[in-house]
Amino acid sequence: MNIPTPNSSDKPKKSTFKVIITNVTFWVLIAIIAGILLGHFSPENGMKMEIVGKTFVDIIKLFIGPIIFLTIVLGISGMGNLKKVGRIGVKALGYFEIVSTIALAIGVTIAYVFKPGKIDKTGLALQDASQYTNHAAENFSWLQFFLSNFTLQVLLAAIVCGIALNFYRKREQTILVLERFSKVVFTGLKYVMYLAPIGAFGGMAYTIGKFGLQTLIPLGKLMLCVYLTMILFVFLILGSILKYYKISIVSILKYIKEELLLVLGTSSSEAALPSIMVKLERMGCSKSVVGLVIPTGYSFNLDGTSIYLSMSVIFLAQLYDVHLSFFEILSVIGILMITSKGAAGVTGSGFIVLASTLTAIHKIPVEGLAFLLGVDKFMSEARAITNLIGNTVATIVISKSEHDFTELNLEPVVEG
Template structure:
């Protein structure tokens, strides 16, 4: 009898990616193909968004209630935020250094660049600035948790889930039925995740097809130097900065990337970290990180630990300055870095977050925000790369926190690694 042939999820996604690029290139500039493909891409993204909030709430409540130790949780929270701040600051510095050394904006012929309408981003940026500098602290505490869940406000959801989990732990025996309910919810949602992933190749095919048919590969030519620098710097950051960080805690970055290759390919093609959040949570737990650390660090990282996004923002800011012939002094670049550190945290969950952060930042050092219109055309292509870096960064952060807290299961990790790196 012939052995049953099975194509892995990664191979299926890769096939979807290649076919999507071919279809997009063949129908470049054809609005009709976008009309047909958009619903498929939207359905896939909506399926993922549908399960993200229930998974985060259920796993976090189970994790916190299972621990029931507010001191331990506070210690984990403090260490996590310190780690996030150090790594994202290094990402900004690496981005600034890369832009200073290679100067991608020097000599760019602005007449070749097509301007894109960024008015929607400007409106969002103005709304964020109107809220004042402390709005992030206020927004963490939801006035209406149902509204926060509907809007996907991650920080508010995390805050509520942690408080609720502590409450379940505090009432002892009476909380056990509640705990069992949320454990069952988490298990059911992970089953649903695996079901939705069967649709991933179709979603990838549609989303990449739309991107190529809309912008074409020719859009990269005038901004090729910027695209190459962004991708090159991201690869350097992953291998050197995240690689050394992982090595300090006894993790091999290359082996880790191989273990999450399916999720990275999916994140790259969809430009969405949300599409892989449930799977990354499931995998890091299987690798040996405790449930409460996984369910706290990964969702928080999606708001505070966007390494790829902050690195890109630093390069893009200097690219626009160089394009306009504006020289930024060391003091101005330090100011830019400090402002990026604050603004990149303050608007987590806002659509087009990287653009909105740059709009809120560029004016502080005298860079014309209109310059963003020139790079908006290839933002989707750059977004694919920075999404991958964000996912790798948050995966490493989870394992690092588990090791830092001395609660990492080395045996479980070794067994998972042996089973998945054959």
């Protein structure tokens, strides 16, 4: 009697239905749709869901500080070579500046070609933002901006501690303790992420309930331009960069689809920061590069924010029929190259950056930011998603340039 030899085909396979219903991505998508429906058909109840989405993001933010600190300290101390740390830092900042400048230029160009600001002003449902924007413009302080930017503070502290640890006598023992603590933090995060659908539902229900779908009609052209520009940037610019390394941008987007959906639901790229770091390491990027590039990129490599800010300035200029000379356009790009850095680190800082930029060029009324209030929330998803993709590509590029990239692994994660 012949006994069949066990092989992979004999192993029981999960049904497609079971795989789908046990996938967090599926439930996040369902939650987003449910949030849209609740916010649209019952705005009052949708707005009450704000606390749900906000609480989830607040819980995620509790992990950001420890994760950034631990990954950077372990990354720098694990290298044992401060020259390499400096080299990666210089490469990352150079890359960030070049790509962010391209994003700003694309935003300005598309805004001038499609002229989203040339719309009927009477059709705009204005909200009074003059008090907030004037306050932001008059009281903007770089010192205060740094003091209120938690990511930058942790980043600086981690770099100092990582460098100092290289000179510590008990370096190995300290690294061992930090690695154990890091495992505990990431394990806790794993269980918190099971709440992602609830957070996405709350964030989307509040957004639709508060602003409504009908308020988007007058500013639909601006929204369409912003979304199309970001899609163009992701597939043409970032796609071309990855193509140089023989990697498909589509395959990368499929690999990080859970993080993209989470950002879509919560409107916060911070919500996906911890998990994207884990996925990049699993993909093949070195832990030290991930630990340095991702946290730094969250403050200095904001491609989506750069596109949005540049298009918003041109949009307001068109809305007020203000002509900007070529030199003034270059000035806008130059100012935004500086002011946009760290813009994602503080809630509402996009308006502060825009207010300070408009104040600097002295031609467009700061009160014009009122036109953006109604749609800013809806465009924040596009900004956050583009920022996340931009930092993912940046990490791959720096890791490849350092020859510190193992074989590309884009297999889906199977939870045991």
